[in-house]
Amino acid sequence: DQQVKQNSPSLSVQEGRISILNCDYTNSMFDYFLWYKKYPAEGPTFLISISSIKDKNEDGRFTVFLNKSAKHLSLHIVPSQPGDSAVYFCAAGKKSSGDKLTFGTGTRLAVRP
Amino acid sequence: KAGVTQTPRYLIKTRGQQVTLSCSPISGHRSVSWYQQTPGQGLQFLFEYFSETQRNKGNFPGRFSGRQFSNSRSEMNVSTLELGDSALYLCASSQAELIYSYEQYFGPGTRLTVT
Numbered sequence: 001d002q003q004v005k006q007n008s009p010s011l012s013v014q015e016g017r018i019s020i021l022n023c024d025y026t027n028s029m030f031d032y033f034l035w036y037k038k039y040p041a042e043g044p045t046f047l048i049s050i051s052s053i054k055d056k057n058e059d060g061r062f063t064v065f066l067n068k069s070a071k072h073l074s075l076h077i078v079p080s081q082p083g084d085s086a087v088y089f090c091a092a093g094k095k096s097s098g099d100k101l102t103f104g105t106g107t108r109l110a111v112r113p
Numbered sequence: 114k115a116g117v118t119q120t121p122r123y124l125i126k127t128r129g130q131q132v133t134l135s136c137s138p139i140s141g142h143r144s145v146s147w148y149q150q151t152p153g154q155g156l157q158f159l160f161e162y163f164s165e166t167q168r169n170k171g172n173f174p175g176r177f178s179g180r181q182f183s184n185s186r187s188e189m190n191v192s193t194l195e196l197g198d199s200a201l202y203l204c205a206s207s208q209a210e211l212i213y214s215y216e217q218y219f220g221p222g223t224r225l226t227v228t
Contacts, residue, residue: 043219105155
């Protein structure tokens with residue numbers, strides 16, 4: 001049972017435009033959400049997170065939006081740069097209970113120069 | 114400060130063999146988690162160790178086991194390898210003290226191929 005889903009395996013965006021990566025979850029108990037970025041031959045690196053008490057968190061070019069009623073979160077990258085080309089994983093957990101993270105299957109983003 | 118290191122980086126084994134992977138966390142980090150990454154499944158949580166004790170466990174068969182040493186270094190063992198065990202195995206460390214932490218730092222992974 002895939003509790004965290006990234007339905008788009010890949011996304012291609014022109015440099016300078018907005019990249020929107022989507023993630024859906026099924027477990028309403030999740031209260032903390034994260035995005036990780038992974039380059040080939042490297043481990044994932046933490047990008048940005050959001051708690052369920054918020055609906056938006058911004059860090060430079062990266063913004064994460066959380067829609068609890070729809071059980072949906074998205075990552076916006078504006079403006080997109082070629083160096084953003086990587087695989088992006090969303091993850092969710094019940095931080096209040098110290099439970100493990102559940103990851104999505106990843107979306108490969110390609111930013112075209 | 115050195116990052117999380119994993120050895121070996123690449124490994125080829127045949128079905129039925131067993132394998133041991135190693136992970137050295139960031140200095141001062143006492144929690145080590147292991148994940149399996151496959152193309153269709155994303156990152157699947159295997160287990161987490163803290164102070165030499167398994168604190169969290171994912172839904173993997175008993176062929177997958179691990180341990181942690183007093184210096185926080187961790188090993189993961191897979192016995193009786195199957196073709197489906199071919200994957201990238203990632204280790205992550207954190208400073209988590211009381212509960213599992215989401216602020217994790219990942220190593221580069223060990224690419225295991227089972228033939």
